[in-house]
Amino acid sequence: MTPADRPVLERLWLLFRHDMSEITGALPDPTGQFRRERLDVTFTDPGRSGILAHLESDDAPPSPVGFALVRGLDGPTRVLSSFFVVRGARRSGVGRELAAHALASFPGHWEIAFQDANPPAVRFWRAVATDAVGHVWTEEHRAVPGRPELPPDTWISFTSG
Template sequence: MRLSESAIDLPVFRLSRVLGFRLTKFDPVESLQKQKWRLQSHWLYLCVMPNLLQNLQIAKATIVEKPAVARMLQLYLHDFSEFAKVGEPYGEIGNDGTFQYEHFDSYWNEAEREALLLRVNGHIAGFVLVNQWSASSLGTDNSMAEFFVLRKYRRSGIGKLVASKIIRQRSGKWEIPVADYNQPALAFWRSVVSSLEHYSHEEIPGDGRR
């Protein structure tokens, strides 16, 4: 998904890679059905997760916390390997028994890359990697490189809340690369972008390779 500035000076958001979403001009007119769904969803969300909402922390991961992010990255890559096909180079581990991830160290060395650590009630709940790489080649200010929430906290609303807060905290254009074969991720991000008020999006296909 991709975000950029709209004609009325509102952030717009674009998502792309194997499949993506591009956010375009904001339309202030919503259907009554969509408004009703949002009210119901918001009410259920607040009733089910009051404590989680109050105790959610999203902070830049320090160098001391880097090993924790590295260990969770292994869980993330293992989850993602489920979608890799036998015979393809993706989803393989090295001789040391770990998945390799290029540019990991750069998230603590380069200004345009940032590693975020998620905590719920003081407990680590996941991580997010943000950079400026444009999967669509259209250019972007922000890109959601990796997004991981521990299984315990999935389907609780935490992931959607985290994604929304991170997007809103950063101005300019956004891209969220999503592999089209990862249907759970597609469903999640479609839900996120459709719920963002003052944002519009366009889903754009990628080349299937990046």
């Protein structure tokens, strides 16, 4: 991802945070924006990166349909800090392709969090882990830092590449 991708990523970020608000209860601020620290730091921290996903059409330019943001590239563990595919592209395989591309682009030890209250995410991330490493992955629940009112996140861990 390059700085030129930022305007597209900022628009997709709003859709992502809106989708997640159903799970997290997060609301926009008075300007209509959702928190975006994870997005902003992706463009300034060398230990972070991102990948944009596009879908091609015969009669139109490629459409941006999702993203994967990764942190920990300067340490022993890569963490998928944010992952999103627009609703119109879900169940097309683009999400699995994006996840596989992220894992292949940054091989090493991975941790991926999701919420049990989001059943499609539960199925999706278990399938991604199995696609990547077979059944050599672990799953555990961890409290959300600074958010004791939230149920714990589920974390999948494995080593790819």
